Amino acid sequence: MSERSQYFIRHLLELNDRDRGAIACLKRSLSHALGTYPRAYPYVERFVGADRHAHDPQRLAFYLTAGLFAMNPRHQDGQTLASAYGRVAQARKSASLEVRFIAALEAEPEALPTLLRQIVSLLDAEKQGLDYALLLDDLITWLNPFTAGQRDAILQRWARDFYRNYQVKPDPESLSGEEAAHP
Numbered sequence: 191m192s193e194r195s196q197y198f199i200r201h202l203l204e205l206n207d208r209d210r211g212a213i214a215c216l217k218r219s220l221s222h223a224l225g226t227y228p229r230a231y232p233y234v235e236r237f238v239g240a241d242r243h244a245h246d247p248q249r250l251a252f253y254l255t256a257g258l259f260a261m262n263p264r265h266q267d268g269q270t271l272a273s274a275y276g277r278v279a280q281a282r283k284s285a286s287l288e289v290r291f292i293a294a295l296e297a298e299p300e301a302l303p304t305l306l307r308q309i310v311s312l313l314d315a316e317k318q319g320l321d322y323a324l325l326l327d328d329l330i331t332w333l334n335p336f337t338a339g340q341r342d343a344i345l346q347r348w349a350r351d352f353y354r355n356y357q358v359k360p361d362p363e364s365l366s367g368e369e370a371a372h373p
Contacts, residue, residue, distance in 0.1 A: 217260035251329035264319030276355030
């Protein structure tokens with residue numbers, strides 16, 4: 191993960207410790223188009239970089255990550271969003287959570303913020319943290335229309351992380367002879 195992402199997450203963690211109003215503002219920013227809520231600018235813009243235009247994927251990724259963090263400020267180093275969500279889906283034994291995850295993997299960049307808000311909201315309800323620096327790095331790539339190959343690698347890694355934690359057990363009666371003997 192990038193040093194810049196780690197620095198930004200440290201900033202968000204400090205805000206969470208000392209300025210609950212800032213966290214409320216960042217959370218509220220998710221109800222607006224990414225990067226358009228002026229009250230969030232003081233907390234994010236200085237990390238974006240002067241050369242970034244209003245719709246730059248990196249800028250949008252910073253705003254989305256800040257808003258998601260504000261929804262669930264449980265940062266956990268090394269815990270990907272996909273693995274945390276896989277654990278929740280496994281604990282709840284919920285196929286609908288798997289469907290929601292697949293929808294996120296298939297999402298176009300414009301739809302991703304809404305789907306990630308739903309996922310992070312559920313993680314918050316289950317008191318599950320995630321590594322926001324890793325998420326930020328992934329979102330910078332995912333939201334960039336010119337990085338399709340890199341985006342595919344992210345999607346595959348997210349799928350592996352999710353399914354390592356969400357294990358659907360096959361019905362033993364549906365397995366035939368040798369498959370049943372070697373699950």
